[in-house]
Amino acid sequence: MSEFIIGNDFRKYFINRKIKNISEVITTSEVKVLNILAKEAFTCNCIAWNVESDKVIDPYDGITDFKHRCIMFQGNNSYPKHDMDNARMWICKDPIIIISAARIIAEINGNLEHYTLRGLQKYAYLVKEIPYTEMKKEMQKGLHLPRFLEILREIGALQYICSDLNALY
Numbered sequence: 001m002s003e004f005i006i007g008n009d010f011r012k013y014f015i016n017r018k019i020k021n022i023s024e025v026i027t028t029s030e031v032k033v034l035n036i037l038a039k040e041a042f043t044c045n046c047i048a049w050n051v052e053s054d055k056v057i058d059p060y061d062g063i064t065d066f067k068h069r070c071i072m073f074q075g076n077n078s079y080p081k082h083d084m085d086n087a088r089m090w091i092c093k094d095p096i097i098i099i100s101a102a103r104i105i106a107e108i109n110g111n112l113e114h115y116t117l118r119g120l121q122k123y124a125y126l127v128k129e130i131p132y133t134e135m136k137k138e139m140q141k142g143l144h145l146p147r148f149l150e151i152l153r154e155i156g157a158l159q160y161i162c163s164d165l166n167a168l169y
Contacts, residue, residue, distance in 0.1 A: 030050070030057065033048045033057055034057065034059060036048075037057070037059060037060070038059075038074075040074065041073055041074065041090040041094075041097050041100075042062075042071050042072065042073060042074065042097075042100075042101070042104065043060040043061060043062035043065045043066075043071075043072055043073075043074045044062045044065055044066045044071060044104065044108075045062070046058070046059060046060040046062045046074050047062045047063060047066075060074040060075070062074070065113075066108070068110075069108050069109065069110030069111060070110060070111055070112070070113050071101060071104055071105055071108075071110060071111070071112050071113065071116060072112070072113035072115070072116045073086050073087055073090050073113075073115075073116050073119070084115065084118065084119055084122070086115075086119070087115060087116060087118070087119020087120065087122070087123070088119065088122075088123060090119075091119060091120065091123040091126055092123070092126065095123075095126040095127055095129050095130050096130050096134055096135070096138055098120055098123070098124060098126065098127050098155060098157050099127065099130070099135065099138040099139065099142070099152070099157065099161075100138060101116070101120055101151075101155070102142060102148055102151040102152045102155060102157070103138065103141055103142035103145065103148060105147070105151050106142055106145035106146065106147040106148040106151055107145060109147070112151075112155075117154075117155070120155045120156075120157070121155055121156045124155050124156035124157040124159075124160065125156075125160055127157045127160045127161055128160050135161070139161070
């Protein structure tokens, strides 16, 4: 068994180039890590680092996307990355992904891949389905970021979260 830093924590590590406040260091096998990564929506969160061997596990090429500051949904054999059905699958599964996408883009000062943006725009209305406490928590993570509200508006979600704020943009 090895220790791994997975997903969002790896992205933070990659940004900072050092480990700071890593919350999810797990001890497990590489097979289990691949199963965990398959559940992440965005390629930049589908990365793990084996602390002991210094090996990076990147089954969806998230590092390349991250280096280009491009966020996209990860795909599989059923739903390729560049497919609207793929976007629908991830967003319908957990609409909080819409707000998370805006936060991640604002954190890295990046862009959304074309099909990911179109999918987020098409299903932006689903933010209305997010429980208040979940939405509040995710919004608080992003409100301090300069482009966060602008990105939510570009996605089309801001009008459903707070129409008054949407009118200001």
